[in-house]
Amino acid sequence: MNSLQGLLYGLSIAATPSNLLAAFVGAFAGTAIGVLPGLGPVAGVALILPLTFSLDPTAGLIMMAGIFYGSMYGGSTTAILLNIPGESASVVTAIDGYQLAKKGRAGATLTIVAVGSFVGGTLAVIGVMMFSSLLAKVAILFGPAEFFALTAGGLIVMSRISGGTLASALLPMTLGLMLGTIGQEAVTGETRFTFGLPDLAEGVSLVPVVVGLYGFAELMLLVEDRAHAANRPESVKMRDLLPTRTEWKRAVPSWLRGTFLGFLFGLVPGPAATLASFASYRLEKAASKHGSEIGSGAIEGVAGPEAANNSAATASLVPLLALGIPFTPIAALMISAMLVQGIQPGPLLITQHPEIFWGLIASAYIGNVMLLALNIPMVGVWVSLLRIPHYLFIPLLLVLSVIGTYSVRNSIFDVWVLLAAGIVGYAFNKMKFQLAPLVVGLILGPNIEKHFREALFLSQGDPWIYVESPIAVGVWLLVAAILIAGFIARRRAAFADAMAQESSL
Amino acid sequence: MRFQLNFRRMAWVSLALLAVAPPQARAADEWPTRDITFYVPYAPGGSTDPISRKYSELLEKQLKVKVIVENKPGASATIGTGAVIRAQPDGYTIGLGSTSSLAYQPLEMKGLVWKSASDYQSIVKLSDLPAILAVPADARWKTFEEFVAEAKEKPRKLKVSVSGLRSANDINIQQLNKLSGARIVTVPFTGGGGESTLAALGGRVDGTCGYAPGMKGQIDAGKLRVLAVFQQGKYDLIPDAKPIGETPWKETFPVGYYVIAPNGLPKPVLDKLMAASKTIVESDEFKSFLKANGYTWDPKLGDDMKKELEAYDGKFRAILKFLDDDK
Incomplete structure (x- = not known):
């Protein structure tokens, strides 16, 4: 069966009424879950997992995939409107998205995001469909040393992700790295800095930190801001919901860059969607014509990362379907769903269960179209949420954030973390520190350490392992090139500034 | 005044009830009258979740009440296991344990509420995973x-x-x-x-x-x-x-999966739970589920399960000593 025949076969499966319903329910529930702060894709899929046991395997997986994509779509909504990322992959979306919303471009930005997610998701499905078996080998090329290069190099490159001074980024990043060391060390299970609290043994989880740092802090700032409370947006005009011609034009290259980058990230283990969105943001800063505007409300800073995280989410189906090896918690849940149904994911899946493979691929196309159709009309609804009076809106969001955070792993401890992170986020905001580097540190720190240790276990203590493979060396060279290019660009800018000042004198 | 009268009548009625049967014994005899919670000390995904859900599904059919599976992961499965062991021994909280969480972790981790198999009630061994x-x-x-x-x-x-x-x-x-x-x-x-x-x-x-x-x-x-x-x-x-x-x-x-409850279950509850568990592990539906998923069937009830876990304690101590000496 070639790809086209496979796709047609898949469409014949995905387009049955029950599977269409599964895709719709998944996409709809996913969007709702993504919009709720704290509840992200993992929680959403975990909630639905028991339900899928009673469905037939294809419908169950289609529904899970729908939730997955849907929550990736939905997570950015609150990030843009309220500066509260619904899940960790939307953290960078909040930076420029919220600035754009403040300028009255919320509707346009949401439209750009919905279309960008569609572009990223759809192009990635094409990639998965065409090259799945070929790309599965990419994952095998990556071992601990290569991942160490990727994650540690990534940390260095992303240290200046959200602009500002170097100090305002490094301190939060260090704090993030420190928080990442709390709990059980990944390889040996040795507990560190837990002060005997069993809750800390799992470490500080990402969701309460992200929702607290951004969401809680933002709510506190909103309470403070009496001027804004009196001066709400009156009504939303249709014209403001649609992007202008320039905005469309600026978004297209960013979508394509984000899609490509996200696809690559999806192929290798790790928190692909989150990392892809961060990396794409960094790439936009360097590659876009309007790179200097990023951070103060540029459409590229939203378009790139959103295309990237959807593309990565879709591409992460490759290792799942072709290797049967889960790289993300969601993939693990999907494999669990398959195993319960007696289906063995792996290299033979495509021949033994073509209905699953092609049905899932085809439903990804359908799901993306569905999400676009679902989200574009919703833009107006979301934007009008901003008109709810603050005395109703703030308590409501507060309650939703707490519920969302609690339900991820039924832990009241996480609610305390949420509160603490909120206070830290508020203080950092006041002191003009950047928040994104803290999140980067918390995500990458444990990964860097894990790969660092695994590599040393593998080489039995020989440090040369880090630079023995061509891939690892290649990654390090790339990191060096990015740093040098950034340095030169800054020197040039400083020089040009000095010249300009001189000539104006 | 009517309110007062009602209150008085209610007091008499409850007194009369108390005289007929002590409430605790009645509750135990009628168990289960409400939903049972089954803690899984691991996150969904992996080998622990499906087997817990299968057992719970079959237990629902046996006991005719809902059995709610709740994932309580963390700290090498000791958070969820501790939650079961510390729960009220009323039969409404039970959970999954493994050779690792029940026998190995107490040797490695300090401050757990269980040191040996005497610190919790062994119900049934579900399977081994080699x-x-x-x-x-x-x-x-x-x-x-x-x-x-x-x-x-x-x-x-x-x-x-x-x-x-x-x-x-x-x-x-x-x-x-x-x-x-x-x-x-x-x-x-x-x-x-x-x-x-x-x-x-x-x-x-x-x-x-x-x-x-x-x-x-x-x-x-x-x-x-x-x-x-x-x-x-x-x-x-x-x-x-x-x-x-x-x-x-x-x-x-092998990794063994077990069902445990807190110590001190009333006898009628324990008997009923054991009988239901015995029917479940010996059912064809459960056996074919195990076979299809690569688990090995090796049912052990109550004290037999306890003996196995006590033996693991010694085996783990011996291998840990070897690893210490072999450094």
């Missing part, structure tokens, strides 16, 4: 004997990936080292066995020790060759694998 040893398809070892022979000849040269330091997979390899005199190096990976399998597929290690359900896809596709299974008899899922029980180095550490 570890398997697999090598990449193009590896030079065709049999388990060849692999062990080379590991003896060249100590600390052959590497086997495992999912975590001192995980059951690691312990199985160490036990083999201890008994055979070979010295296979274990390389711990994290990420639920996936990365450990990947390391073998990518040729970074010589073999991998893990669980068949996660590796079956690669085995069927001919990318991995299974050399041995760490259990006593033939393994239904992979009949070609050599059982360690048929080699000179018989002792193995």
Whole structure:
């Protein structure tokens, strides 16, 4: 069966009424879950997992995939409107998205995001469909040393992700790295800095930190801001919901860059969607014509990362379907769903269960179209949420954030973390520190350490392992090139500034 | 005034009820009258969640009340296990335990509320999940004997990936080292066995020790060759694998899954729960579920299960001592 025949076969499966319903329910529930702060894709899929046991395997997986994509779509909504990322992959979306919303471009930005997610998701499905078996080998090329290069190099490159001074980024990043060391060390299970609290043994989880740092802090700032409370947006005009011609034009290259980058990230283990969105943001800063505007409300800073995280989410189906090896918690849940149904994911899946493979691929196309159709009309609804009076809106969001955070792993401890992170986020905001580097540190720190240790276990203590493979060396060279290019660009800018000042004198 | 009258009447009625039967005994006799919570001390995904849900589903049918499965992961499964052991012994909170959380963790972790199998009520053993040893398809070892022979000849040269330091997979390899005199190096990976399998597929290690359900896809596709299974008899899922029980180095550490309750369950509750559990583990539906998912059927009720866990305590102590001495 070639790809086209496979796709047609898949469409014949995905387009049955029950599977269409599964895709719709998944996409709809996913969007709702993504919009709720704290509840992200993992929680959403975990909630639905028991339900899928009673469905037939294809419908169950289609529904899970729908939730997955849907929550990736939905997570950015609150990030843009309220500066509260619904899940960790939307953290960078909040930076420029919220600035754009403040300028009255919320509707346009949401439209750009919905279309960008569609572009990223759809192009990635094409990639998965065409090259799945070929790309599965990419994952095998990556071992601990290569991942160490990727994650540690990534940390260095992303240290200046959200602009500002170097100090305002490094301190939060260090704090993030420190928080990442709390709990059980990944390889040996040795507990560190837990002060005997069993809750800390799992470490500080990402969701309460992200929702607290951004969401809680933002709510506190909103309470403070009496001027804004009196001066709400009156009504939303249709014209403001649609992007202008320039905005469309600026978004297209960013979508394509984000899609490509996200696809690559999806192929290798790790928190692909989150990392892809961060990396794409960094790439936009360097590659876009309007790179200097990023951070103060540029459409590229939203378009790139959103295309990237959807593309990565879709591409992460490759290792799942072709290797049967889960790289993300969601993939693990999907494999669990398959195993319960007696289906063995792996290299033979495509021949033994073509209905699953092609049905899932085809439903990804359908799901993306569905999400676009679902989200574009919703833009107006979301934007009008901003008109709810603050005395109703703030308590409501507060309650939703707490519920969302609690339900991820039924832990009241996480609610305390949420509160603490909120206070830290508020203080950092006041002191003009950047928040994104803290999140980067918390995500990458444990990964860097894990790969660092695994590599040393593998080489039995020989440090040369880090630079023995061509891939690892290649990654390090790339990191060096990015740093040098950034340095030169800054020197040039400083020089040009000095010249300009001189000539104006 | 009517309110007062009503109140008085209610007081008389309840007094009368108290005289007829002590409320506690009545509650125990009628158990279960409301939903039962089944704690799974692991996150969904992996081998623990499906088996818990299957047992709960069958228990629902037996007891005619809802059994709610709640995942309470963390701290090597000790958070969820502790939640069960500390719960009210009324039969409405039970949960899953494993050889690791029940027998191994108390040796490693301080301050747990359970030190031995006497600190909780053993209900039923659901299954064993044996570890398997697999090598990449193009590896030079065709049999388990060849692999062990080379590991003896060249100590600390052959590497086997495992999912975590001192995980059951690691312990199985160490036990083999201890008994055979070979010295296979274990390389711990994290990420639920996936990365450990990947390391073998990518040729970074010589073999991998893990669980068949996660590796079956690669085995069927001919990318991995299974050399041995760490259990006593033939393994239904992979009949070609050599059982360690048929080699000179018989002792193995399968991961056992058990149902536990807090100590002090009222006798009627305990009897009813045991009877229901016995029917479940002996049912054909449960057996075929185990077989399809690579679990081994080895039911043990109450005190038999307790004896097995007590024996594991000694086995774990012995292998930990060997690892300390062998440093």
